[in-house]
Amino acid sequence: MxxxxxxxxxxxxxxxxxxxxxxxxxxxEISNANYDKCVKAGNCPAIVSPRPDILEHPDYPVQxxxxxxxxxxxxxxxxxxxxxxxxxxxxxxxxxxxxPWGNDSPNRKMANFNRQNGDVxxxxxxPAGASPxxxxxxxxxxxxxxxxxxxxxxxxxxxxxxxxxxESGLTRVLxxxxxxxxxxxxRAANRFxxxxxxxxxxxxxxxxxxxx
Numbered sequence: 001m002x003x004x005x006x007x008x009x010x011x012x013x014x015x016x017x018x019x020x021x022x023x024x025x026x027x028x029e030i031s032n033a034n035y036d037k038c039v040k041a042g043n044c045p046a047i048v049s050p051r052p053d054i055l056e057h058p059d060y061p062v063q064x065x066x067x068x069x070x071x072x073x074x075x076x077x078x079x080x081x082x083x084x085x086x087x088x089x090x091x092x093x094x095x096x097x098x099x100p101w102g103n104d105s106p107n108r109k110m111a112n113f114n115r116q117n118g119d120v121x122x123x124x125x126x127p128a129g130a131s132p133x134x135x136x137x138x139x140x141x142x143x144x145x146x147x148x149x150x151x152x153x154x155x156x157x158x159x160x161x162x163x164x165x166x167e168s169g170l171t172r173v174l175x176x177x178x179x180x181x182x183x184x185x186x187r188a189a190n191r192f193x194x195x196x197x198x199x200x201x202x203x204x205x206x207x208x209x210x211x212x
Contacts, residue, residue, distance in 0.1 A: 002155045003189040011152045012189045026205035028123040033058035043076045059122040061203040067196030070145045070204035081147040082207035091188040093132030100131035100138045111140035112179045139186035142203035143174040150193035172196045
């Protein structure tokens with residue numbers, strides 16, 4: 001977990017080996033269609049987006065949801081948001097690759113980034129960019145909320161087993177980059193932070209513990 005490249009941001013350092021209990025994570029980002037089921041059931045707030053046609057694209061990843069909206073949906077389906085460590089493990093595998101697909105630089109076949117399509121793409125549009133575990137779109141398309149509060153020095157201080165982030169904070173962690181982000185933002189170790197409010201480029205996926 002993290003980066004050993006000294007030119008990368010200090011909040012990604014040091015690179016450390018982290019041990020996690022078994023967990024399950026969604027293969028794709030949550031779609032508009034799936035999130036809308038929670039809205040219609042009366043459990044989730046409606047999608048707020050500057051795009052009036054958002055629900056005309058049911059296979060697009062949901063975006064414009066707050067951190068609380070994301071948590072509410074995951075709880076509704078009996079899951080939870082992944083921790084930052086779980087998300088990074090699912091994206092990098094066991095060998096700490098730079099990107100979900102390995103160490104090769106991103107290209108148009110791997111991920112949706114750098115405004116190459118001018119918009120998000122339907123979930124699972126980039127099978128060539130799958131992680132070692134088969135997780136899709138963990139680089140590009142939409143940023144993804146994770147469970148953790150953000151702390152700049154958390155990688156230095158976090159426990160080596162099942163880290164769950166700081167106990168409190170003002171901002172939450174986002175991972176994975178977005179359709180309008182640069183290639184550097186697609187690195188699995190790259191960390192974003194935001195106040196847990198609505199942003200047009202933020203989506204999520206869910207996780208759950210694997211019980212023996």
